[in-house]
Amino acid sequence: MSGTNESTTSPVIDTSRPHPARMYDFWLGGKDNYPVDEELGRQVLAIEPSVRDVARANRAFMRRATRWAASHGMRQFLDIGTGIPTEPNLHQVAQAVAPEARVVYCDNDPIVLAHAEALMRGTPEGATAYVQADVREPRDILEQASEVLDFTRPVQLSLVALLHFVSDEQGAYELVGTLTDALAPGSQLVVTHAGYTPGDARLGEVDDQYRAGGITLALRTREEIARFFGDFEILEPGLVGADRWRPELDESPQTSLPDSVVFYGGVARRT
Helix, strand or coil: CEECCCCCCCCCCCCCCCCHHHHHHHHCCCCCCCHHHHHHHHHHHHHCCCHHHHHHHHHHHHHHHHHHHHHCCCCEEEEECCCCCCCCCHHHHHHHHCCCCEEEEEECCHHHHHCHHHHCCCCCCCEEEEEECCCCCHHHHHHHHCCCCCCCCCCEEEEECCHHHCCCCCCHHHHHHHHHHCCCCCCEEEEEEEECCCCCHHHHHHHHHHHHCCCCCCCECHHHHHHHHCCCEECCCCCEEHHHCCHHHCCCCCCCCCCCCCEEEEEEECC
């Protein structure tokens, strides 16, 4: 695990294949992506021009959910599928409300490790750390995260724009179950997930583009996404369009997604 005071080695970054985190960075206007990411990113944009708005709505949702949780007493956060940081990132949002908050980031893209020093700038009272691992290794993630987080106390687990890259064949529901089984009462699960409308011709086109880039895409219906919450209680306003989840918590106006875009967000609590 990397932490605030630890140095990091230069990771080997595969620039021959696109990566979802770097594609998001491209859509958000970042510079930490490569031609292969931009190429696939543009191909997806040609099919679904609102994907940039989806990326922005996703980040805004994460910040609202984090700010809301911290303001309601949550002090531990595990963010899997972190992606390349944009300001403010999750730990900055949480620690702005509660300086003592403890945050662990996890991602499988080495380029995120290259940005670890920027991620690690937490408050003196709190802690921020980074785990390089894959969501398909949930026990490894939990073991490393336990160096910073106390799993006998509530943790907010964020799986933001991650699960639509994990197929049922890869054990998506079982992986999430392993992670949530480790969470104490009072913990919360935060999910955003790209959905689909049956019969939408764009679905096949987007899926073909991702598969050509070597990326699994597993779009799900609202009911299938809700299954990830298991026996957790889904909090108001429910599993809704990500831009419609407590928009009053935004610190600045956000772009609303068109009705044709199916992108869900929700927060649930273990009672």
